[in-house]
Amino acid sequence: MMRSALSDTTPPYPSSWKALSQGEQIRAELENACAPILERVFGYHFVRLGNLSSDINISSCPIKHVVNITEASHDKTSVRGISRELPLQQNSVDAFLLAAELDFAQDPHQILREVDRAITANGQLIIAGFNPYSLAGVLKYFPINKENLLHQGRFFTSARIKDWLQLLGFEIVEQENVMYSSLFANKRFLPGSKLQRFCKRYLPAFSSMYILVARKREIPLSTIKPKWTVKKPSFVAASARVGHPQTSDSKNVM
Numbered sequence: 001m002m003r004s005a006l007s008d009t010t011p012p013y014p015s016s017w018k019a020l021s022q023g024e025q026i027r028a029e030l031e032n033a034c035a036p037i038l039e040r041v042f043g044y045h046f047v048r049l050g051n052l053s054s055d056i057n058i059s060s061c062p063i064k065h066v067v068n069i070t071e072a073s074h075d076k077t078s079v080r081g082i083s084r085e086l087p088l089q090q091n092s093v094d095a096f097l098l099a100a101e102l103d104f105a106q107d108p109h110q111i112l113r114e115v116d117r118a119i120t121a122n123g124q125l126i127i128a129g130f131n132p133y134s135l136a137g138v139l140k141y142f143p144i145n146k147e148n149l150l151h152q153g154r155f156f157t158s159a160r161i162k163d164w165l166q167l168l169g170f171e172i173v174e175q176e177n178v179m180y181s182s183l184f185a186n187k188r189f190l191p192g193s194k195l196q197r198f199c200k201r202y203l204p205a206f207s208s209m210y211i212l213v214a215r216k217r218e219i220p221l222s223t224i225k226p227k228w229t230v231k232k233p234s235f236v237a238a239s240a241r242v243g244h245p246q247t248s249d250s251k252n253v254m
Helices: 023-038 107-120 135-139 156-165 194-202
Strands: 045-049 065-068 094-099 119-130 170-178 208-215
Touching: 023 119, 023 170, 023 208, 045 107, 045 208, 094 107, 107 119, 107 156, 119 156, 119 170, 156 208
Parallel strands: 045 065, 045 094, 094 119
Antiparallel strands: 119 208, 170 208
16 A cells, blocks of 8 residues: 655745755756756647746757746746646646655645646656655755755655556656765765766665656556457368269279
8 A cells, every 4th residue: 555645744845946955056967867858758748847847947858838837926937836736637748847846745646646637648757856865865854054945855765756656557767866965065066076977877776866757658448359250161062073073874994
């Protein structure tokens, strides 16, 4: 049975990446990691859900009709709406981007259910989340840089998000691990440093963030069985010797 993720309180929601420590670097790293993923996303309608998602550059995506849905007014807001009650028709969106949207949600299950309702068959969902098994996930519980909103983030494991998606009928396409940093310290990390390359190669499970790409699969309710038509062979009577029909006067020749 799926463990409930409903929280008793609503986490404070960041208005932009600047509200997070090293937020601009996090955004830049996500954009670099998402660029090749977005090149393979096709369709007609793309939705960026939430303030943080709306700030992610998706210019590499072939889909040109992009809608940004945020609860409060935002400089890039297209439609004001609540993530858990999306103002979207059923099966109307080809792709969703949720950048840390589940980490600051009171009920992430309901958000995914709404995404599942609105996404088309074979539509793609991109989720970026903070890893609780990273150094940042550990420091979240220490009184370091207390004003950082990451202390209020929920930090779900990628395995748990995968379980939720699979229960909704999504197929996990790929996972990308991004950044190896405490995120709470003021020290800036170098994206292309030897340490970053070493961790990405040998310690991928301890990345500060992960990106999941999933595809919605529609399974028919009933199996369509093919109709087999068996053609019965027709038999035509033939004489024992073609061209020499036997008669009562025929004689055996020795």
